[in-house]
Amino acid sequence: MTVVFSHLSASVDGYVSGRGARAGLGLGDGFRIFDWLSDSDAPNRAVAEYDAIRTGAVVSGRNTYEHADRWGGGSMKPGASLFVVSRDPIPDAAPGQTIVTDGLGSAIEQATVVASRSGKDVKLAAGSTTTEALKLGLVDEILISQVPVLLGGGIPFFRELPAAVELQCTSVAVNQGVTHLTYRVIK
Secondary structure (H helix, E strand, O other): OOOEEEEEEEEOOOEEEOOOOEOOEOOOOOHHHHHHHHOOOHHHHHHHHHHHHHEEEEEEEHHHHHHOHHHHHOOOOOOOEEEEEOOOOOOOOOOOEEEEOOOHHHHHHHHHHHHHHOOOEEEEOOHHHHHHHHHOOOOOEEEEEEEOOOOOOOEEOOOOOOOOOOEEEEEEEEEOOEEEEEEEEOO
């Protein structure tokens, strides 16, 4: 079964990017929260490798897509199909980047079809996308790689939800520079 999941690095105070995030500087001043990706320690390497192996399709919002400089015409994960949710068409999107203008639900549905063909999962590429997918009841799993820093501002992982969402912690991997938390969304 294809799982829809979100995996983002976040500060202890819940920010997935720092102040000043924009195209060309997607993390603003929050670059520190992704330092663990270059760490060769076994727990961090295993988490990063598993994320890459399991991702068959990525769903991104337009802001994240632009802040990431459109992933250089590719995808957040090499080899994974990219679906970008946008209110408007993006005529100069790269070949292989699917622009979805009829909503997040449609993008996740299309990504699920593609990912399931290879027995892989769908990754949600941003906190706001994850929040909207939670509102639609479409998220199965949330992974947070929590970095021991307080950014004090920036873009938060989650936005306001209409009600509480119950989670079950299924895994914790601790390393000096990061704690990897995995939660199953209870539906």
